[in-house]
Amino acid sequence: MIKLVIFDADKTLWDHYNISEFEEPFHLPERDILRDSEGRTLKLFPNVRKTLEELKRKDVKIAMATWNFPHKTEKVLKALELDSYFDVVVSRDFPFKFIMIAEILRKFAESGIRFRPEEILFVDDRRAHFGNVWLYLGRIQCLEMWKDINDHLEIISKLENSQT
Structure with a gap:
C-alpha cells in the first residue's frame, strides 16, 4: 500500500x-500559470491540483524531490498556492534524487513517521534517476511521467490498484 508519493517538479x-x-x-495571469519578471512562463499540467487534493483526502503523505535552488522552489510553490499540499520539500542544486529522497525519509523519521520502500511511489519525468533510487533505497515504486503515465490522475488509480 502506497503511503508516500514523492514528486519531481520541473x-x-x-x-x-x-x-x-x-x-x-x-x-x-491565471491560477495555474506563473510568469516571472523576465517573461518566462510555467504552466501547471492538467489535473495536478486535483491529484494532490485526492492524495491529501486519502491521507497519503506528499513530498517533493527537485533539482532546483531551494528558495526558488519555495517561492514558486507559494505563488502557485501548492506549498500546503507538500509535507516535505527537498530542493537541491544537484541532480541526485536518491540523496534527496533519503533526506525526505530522514525528515519523516525525525517526526516519527517511517516508510518501507514498497510504501513509496516516486514520480519523475526522467527514468535515469530510478536506478540509484533502487540501488541505495530499495524497491521504491517509480513512475516515469509521460511514459508510464500520461495524466496525473493515473497516480490515484495506481494507488488504488496497490491497495488490493
Whole structure:
C-alpha cells in the first residue's frame, strides 16, 4: 500500500524545465500559470491540483524531490498556492534524487513517521534517476511521467490498484 508519493517538479508538475531561472516578482495571469519578471512562463499540467487534493483526502503523505535552488522552489510553490499540499520539500542544486529522497525519509523519521520502500511511489519525468533510487533505497515504486503515465490522475488509480 502506497503511503508516500514523492514528486519531481520541473517537467513533472509543470511544463517548465528549470524554475531556478525564474526571477521575482512573479505574476499569475491565471491560477495555474506563473510568469516571472523576465517573461518566462510555467504552466501547471492538467489535473495536478486535483491529484494532490485526492492524495491529501486519502491521507497519503506528499513530498517533493527537485533539482532546483531551494528558495526558488519555495517561492514558486507559494505563488502557485501548492506549498500546503507538500509535507516535505527537498530542493537541491544537484541532480541526485536518491540523496534527496533519503533526506525526505530522514525528515519523516525525525517526526516519527517511517516508510518501507514498497510504501513509496516516486514520480519523475526522467527514468535515469530510478536506478540509484533502487540501488541505495530499495524497491521504491517509480513512475516515469509521460511514459508510464500520461495524466496525473493515473497516480490515484495506481494507488488504488496497490491497495488490493
